[in-house]
Each structure stands twice: as structure tokens, then as C-alpha cells.
Amino acid sequence: MKILCLIRQVPDAEAKVKAANGKVDLEGATMALDGMDEYGVEQALRINEGGANTVAVALGNARFEDAIRRALAMGLERAVHIETDLLLDVVSQAQILKGIVLEETPDLVFVGGQHADTDSQALGAALAEALGWNQVTWTTELTFDHGTAKATHDTDDGKESLELSLPAVITTQQGLNEPRYPTLPNIMKAKKKEIRKTSPDQYGIVNSKVKIVSQEIQERARLNKLIDGKDPVAAAEQLVKLLHEEAKVI
Amino acid sequence: MILVVCEFDTKLKKSALEVLGAAQRLNDGITAVLLGAGASAVAPEAALYADQVLVCEDALLEGAKNMAQAVADLSEQAEANLVLISGSRGGREVAPRVAVRLNAPYLEDAIALEGIEGGLRIQHYAYLARVTETLEAVAPVVVATVKPNTQAVGSPKANAGDVYDVELELSPSGVKVLGRVVEKSSRVALTEASVVVTGGRGLGAPENFALIESLADVLGAGVGATRAAVDAGWRPYGEQVGQTGKTVQPNAYIAVGVSGAVQHLSGMGKSKNIVAINKDAEAPIFKVADYGIVGDLHAIMPALIEAAKKLKD
Numbered sequence: 001m002k003i004l005c006l007i008r009q010v011p012d013a014e015a016k017v018k019a020a021n022g023k024v025d026l027e028g029a030t031m032a033l034d035g036m037d038e039y040g041v042e043q044a045l046r047i048n049e050g051g052a053n054t055v056a057v058a059l060g061n062a063r064f065e066d067a068i069r070r071a072l073a074m075g076l077e078r079a080v081h082i083e084t085d086l087l088l089d090v091v092s093q094a095q096i097l098k099g100i101v102l103e104e105t106p107d108l109v110f111v112g113g114q115h116a117d118t119d120s121q122a123l124g125a126a127l128a129e130a131l132g133w134n135q136v137t138w139t140t141e142l143t144f145d146h147g148t149a150k151a152t153h154d155t156d157d158g159k160e161s162l163e164l165s166l167p168a169v170i171t172t173q174q175g176l177n178e179p180r181y182p183t184l185p186n187i188m189k190a191k192k193k194e195i196r197k198t199s200p201d202q203y204g205i206v207n208s209k210v211k212i213v214s215q216e217i218q219e220r221a222r223l224n225k226l227i228d229g230k231d232p233v234a235a236a237e238q239l240v241k242l243l244h245e246e247a248k249v250i
Numbered sequence: 251m252i253l254v255v256c257e258f259d260t261k262l263k264k265s266a267l268e269v270l271g272a273a274q275r276l277n278d279g280i281t282a283v284l285l286g287a288g289a290s291a292v293a294p295e296a297a298l299y300a301d302q303v304l305v306c307e308d309a310l311l312e313g314a315k316n317m318a319q320a321v322a323d324l325s326e327q328a329e330a331n332l333v334l335i336s337g338s339r340g341g342r343e344v345a346p347r348v349a350v351r352l353n354a355p356y357l358e359d360a361i362a363l364e365g366i367e368g369g370l371r372i373q374h375y376a377y378l379a380r381v382t383e384t385l386e387a388v389a390p391v392v393v394a395t396v397k398p399n400t401q402a403v404g405s406p407k408a409n410a411g412d413v414y415d416v417e418l419e420l421s422p423s424g425v426k427v428l429g430r431v432v433e434k435s436s437r438v439a440l441t442e443a444s445v446v447v448t449g450g451r452g453l454g455a456p457e458n459f460a461l462i463e464s465l466a467d468v469l470g471a472g473v474g475a476t477r478a479a480v481d482a483g484w485r486p487y488g489e490q491v492g493q494t495g496k497t498v499q500p501n502a503y504i505a506v507g508v509s510g511a512v513q514h515l516s517g518m519g520k521s522k523n524i525v526a527i528n529k530d531a532e533a534p535i536f537k538v539a540d541y542g543i544v545g546d547l548h549a550i551m552p553a554l555i556e557a558a559k560k561l562k563d
């Protein structure tokens with residue numbers, strides 16, 4: 001089975017995000033492979049042990065190369081990097097990635113369930129539609145039997161088990177597996193793995209359908225009234241009083 | 251014309267009323283769309299909020315692919331310039347497909363919507379809800395999803411809109427549903443509760459969630475859990491709050507034994523009051539807390555339940 005893993009480079013979840021003049025400033029921010037994408041990389045390596053026929057695909061700026069190297073160090077065989085500084089809307093991204101899928105002809109494409117920068121859940125579904133494929137979103141279990149996939153995924157009010165034929169797009173999340181850490185020898189090997197470079201205009205996309213007008217960090221000022229819990233009864237009574245009389249929420 | 255895709259069971263879901271409310275405030279004609287089994291029965295209710303209602307109960311209306319085809323086809327028939335869909339998990343797996351079919355810009359999970367010349371401007375959260383972004387798109391048709399619990403519900407009109415049965419040309423999607431599990435809770439729905447009590451790994455063991463449930467019962471609150479508590483198998487996924495779970499913004503969010511990882515904060519950071527109980531004074535949750543007790547939750551929670559009971563009596 002041939003597998004593509006779409007991956008992204010995003011600010012590290014624990015990193016402080018800064019904004020200036022209505023724009024997020026990632027200069028100097030610690031960046032990392034999106035945690036949601038790691039589940040897809042791990043799953044690909046479990047399906048194709050040793051990483052044969054697994055390809056990382058990344059659409060983003062030059063810094064995405066770190067995420068690509070990380071995915072290669074985890075074990076993927078090679079990578080395609082559609083390098084661009086454009087921040088493209090998801091429909092345009094899907095149109096470009098469709099082009100890559102038609103070149104690479106995988107049976108399966110893994111996409112992270114939600115991106116840690118745009119907070120978007122849309123790319124997997126958009127790519128599936130561009131290809132005319134079926135999708136499973138928020139997947140927590142995945143098995144295969146003679147070209148048929150069985151998947152369990154989370155829904156709004158519980159979960160659902162599905163059976164579908166390949167090719168398909170699968171979006172990944174926690175619970176699917178426990179992603180591995182790259183070993184030192186594999187990090188060294190990853191440096192020599194092939195990264196094919198291309199650009200959005202090769203796929204007819206030159207601008208975004210959506211304009212980012214502004215980005216603001218709106219932090220709510222918090223009261224930070226902390227009570228010492230050495231005397232649990234007194235502390236509990238004080239908290240209840242604050243919530244009832246001051247905050248008026250209970 | 252705004253095409254509103256409505257979620258329903260035996261009546262319109264709250265999410266549908268919210269999206270209809272957002273559509274009404276944009277001040278344009280509204281076509282409500284009801285797709286799937288049971289749609290006809292809900293049509294009279296939907297007609298109170300729309301100029302017209304399109305109903306289809308085709309048995310093939312199942313799965314994101316066919317739902318998206320149906321919505322895109324009806325959008326073209328109704329000559330919609332805006333397609334609005336709930337930002338529920340289900341809505342967010344259909345909407346991007348609709349946008350691709352219509353070659354339209356897609357604006358996702360809006361918390362505020364505003365019509366602009368030839369298009370739409372929205373606000374939404376980004377960077378794990380740490381950033382509020384304003385986005386706009388100008389195009390013949392725009393597709394947008396609306397974040398649940400951010401919009402006032404629509405107002406019923408005196409004159410109900412017309413209801414039309416529509417036919418769609420669908421083929422089998424190739425996805426077979428093998429089984430469904432619906433998690434039911436006897437408590438108030440997490441996303442609609444005005445108080446939420448959430449437990450994390452700091453509780454130490456699944457049976458200690460009894461402390462969370464007791465306090466929730468006294469306060470009439472919803473019960474939440476962190477990803478760590480869900481991953482450990484202590485609680486069902488439906489209770490999970492955070493990036494991969496539910497987003498809540500209650501009047502009071504009481505986090506017990508919760509460290510406050512950014513993925514968790516992205517699901518509850520907009521709560522009006524945040525209350526934290528944790529023995530580690532350095533826990534990140536205290537940085538975003540309005541009120542808190544630094545101490546051993548096993549001693550504090552029983553005292554807190556008693557104090558809350560006293561208040562309620």
C-alpha cells in the first residue's frame with residue numbers, strides 16, 4: 001500500500017504566541033511538526049513497516065523543512081515540499097495537493113485532524129472532495145482487509161464504525177496510536193533522504209481565496225485570587241463565598 | 251440568498267437555531283435545507299425562520315461526500331451567495347467539501363459574521379484559540395461554518411416560509427456504517443452548562459471522579475475531563491474538553507487536578523470565570539484562573555462539596 005502523509009510545521013504548542021500590528025509574529029518562535037500529523041506518520045509506519053512507499057507531503061514556507069526532516073527521521077521514505085510563503089485557503093491547498101496525489105497515486109492519505117496554527121479541521125475533507133474520495137475524520141482505530149478499510153471515529157455525540165474502500169483520506173488524532181521518537185541513527189539517515197521541491201504555481205494556484213485582515217491576541221484579564229488550601233474547610237468556604245457573592249456564578 | 255443547512259433530530263437542533271439566527275442578522279433571504287430521514291417532520295418548524303425550506307429524505311443522504319453534493323447542488327439551484335453550516339464536528343466535515351465543489355472560499359468556525367460588499371467577513375480563533383483572526387472573502391458564493399454556542403438563536407416569524415420537496419441525483423458513497431455509539435449523559439450537556447466541573451489526572455484514580463460528580467450534582471453543573479483523564483480510560487471521550495474534545499465557555503469553569511496544558515486551555519480559555527484547584531502552585535492553570543485553591547484536592551473537594559451544599563440549602 002502506498003501512503004502519503006500531509007504534514008505541517010506549526011508553533012510549538014507550549015510556545016508563547018506573539019502578535020504585533022495585527023499580525024502574528026512567528027520570528028523566533030519554536031516550531032515543530034504538528035502533533036496531530038504525527039499520528040498519521042506513525043500509522044503509515046505501522047502499516048508499511050520500514051517505511052517503504054511512504055511519502056511526506058508539506059505545503060508551506062522554507063521553515064517546513066524542519067517538520068519534513070522530523071517525519072523522515074521517524075521513518076518515512078522521502079518527501080515532497082511545495083514551498084511557498086503564501087498563506088493559502090484550504091480549497092486552494094486541496095487543489096495543489098490533488099496534483100501531488102495524482103502524481104504519486106497513493107492508496108491512502110493521512111492528514112492531521114486539526115491544525116495547531118489555523119485551528120482548521122478542513123484540509124482532509126477538502127482534499128477528499130477534490131479527489132472524489134471518501135474520508136474518515138477524527139479517526140481513532142484503523143484496520144485493513146483486502147483493500148477495504150475499517151475505521152472508528154469520533155462524532156458529535158459518540159462514535160461510529162465505518163467500512164470503506166480505498167483510496168481514501170483519513171484524518172488522525174490522539175488515540176489512534178502512540179507516535180515514536182526518532183532515534184539518533186534515523187535522524188542521521190533522514191538528512192540524506194530525498195526532498196522533491198515544487199511550488200503552487202506548478203498546480204495553477206497563485207493566490208488565496210481568503211484574506212487575513214488581522215490577527216489579535218485577546219487575553220482576558222484574570223483575577224488570580226488564590227487561596228491557600230492548608231485549612232481545607234476554611235478555603236472551601238471562602239471560595240464558595242467568592243463564587244456566590246463576587247462572581248455571582250453559583 | 252443565504253442557504254442554511256440545518257441539523258435536526260425530531261426537531262431543529264440548537265446549532266440549527268443558532269445558524270438561522272446568524273443568517274437572520276445578515277439580513278438576506280434565507281433558504282433552509284433539511285437533509286436526511288425525518289426531514290419532512292421538522293420542515294414546519296424550519297419554515298418559521300426561513301423564506302423557503304428545501305426538504306430531501308433520500309436514503310443515500312448519509313456521509314460527508316453525498317451530503318456535500320446535496321448542499322452544493324441546492325446552493326446552485328437556490329442561487330445562494332452564502333452557504334452557512336453549523337461548526338459542529340459533522341458540519342465541519344461536510345462544509346469543506348461543499349466549498350471545493352463550488353470552488354468557493356471557506357471561512358471556518360466563525361464566532362462573528364458580517365456582510366461586506368460581495369462577500370463575508372468573519373472572526374474566528376486560531377493558534378489553539380490563543381489568537382482571534384479576522385478573515386474576509388469576496389466571491390460569487392462563500393461557504394462558512396458557525397461555531398456552536400456563539401450565536402443567539404433565530405426569531406420565529408409570523409409568516410412561515412414555503413416548504414418544497416426536492417429530488418437529488420445521488421449515487422452510493424461507498425461508505426458503510428457498521429455501528430454507532432451515542433454517549434448519553436443524565437447531566438446537563440457540557441457545551442450548554444452554565445457551570446462545568448472538570449477533572450484531570452491530578453485526581454489520581456478513576457473512582458475519585460466521584461468528587462467531581464458530587465460537586466457537579468450540587469451545582470447542577472456539567473462534568474468534563476482532560477485528555478489525560480480520557481486517554482487513561484477514566485472517562486468517556488464525550489466529556490473531553492480541549493483541542494480534540496469539546497469547546498466550552500460557561501459562566502464558571504472549575505478545573506480540579508488539571509495542570510492546564512495549552513491544548514486544554516484552547517477548549518475552555520474563553521470561560522467567563524475560571525476556578526482551579528491544584529496542589530502545584532506553579533501549574534499553568536493558575537495563570538488563567540480568576541479564583542483558586544492551592545492545596546490537596548482530596549481534602550479540599552469534600553469540604554467544597556459541603557460548602558456548596560450549605561449554600562444551596
